[in-house]
Amino acid sequence: AGGIANPVEGAYTHTIQAQWINGRRLVATIGEVGANALKVYDATNLMAPLLLAVYQAEPGPGSTAPEHNFNIAGGKLYLSYYTLGVYIFDLTQLSGIPVLGTAELTPVAHYGNNPESAPTALAFAEIWDTVLQDGLLYLSNIDGGLFVVGYGCNAVPDPALTSTG
Numbered sequence: 001a002g003g004i005a006n007p008v009e010g011a012y013t014h015t016i017q018a019q020w021i022n023g024r025r026l027v028a029t030i031g032e033v034g035a036n037a038l039k040v041y042d043a044t045n046l047m048a049p050l051l052l053a054v055y056q057a058e059p060g061p062g063s064t065a066p067e068h069n070f071n072i073a074g075g076k077l078y079l080s081y082y083t084l085g086v087y088i089f090d091l092t093q094l095s096g097i098p099v100l101g102t103a104e105l106t107p108v109a110h111y112g113n114n115p116e117s118a119p120t121a122l123a124f125a126e127i128w129d130t131v132l133q134d135g136l137l138y139l140s141n142i143d144g145g146l147f148v149v150g151y152g153c154n155a156v157p158d159p160a161l162t163s164t165g
């Protein structure tokens with residue numbers, strides 16, 4: 001789905017993860033540089049993955065806001081987006097086959113984003129990794145160390161909400 005260079009976007013696949021959600025094998029990929037897009041595929045049929053949805057914090061060509069790592073747990077995707085913070089997406093809400101093109105993902109939550117940081121100048125700063133343990137988010141901040149954040153929609157402690165990627 002995303003393991004090769006994509007000359008159209010000028011990106012490579014930095015992170016890829018899969019999880020069975022609602023009876024489908026959903027596979028998510030990000031590129032970190034280039035198009036800086038999160039893509040989610042239905043790869044239940046590995047011979048014919050279907051692109052379901054895309055998200056870019058700063059859409060359009062020349063976007064300088066890179067994402068870095070993500071984890072999927074409990075049907076939600078937690079995406080580290082450097083200076084833009086952390087975005088959470090509910091993958092259980094993705095519909096089946098897009099009727100007219102690819103859908104745009106919409107975050108269900110966002111944390112971070114230091115308004116004094118300029119993503120164009122400091123693209124590789126702040127949140128670069130997000131890990132879940134028992135429902136709590138552990139955010140690795142390049143500039144500020146480790147942050148532990150409770151996401152109000154997660155019951156804690158819940159061992160099922162632990163990332164494995």
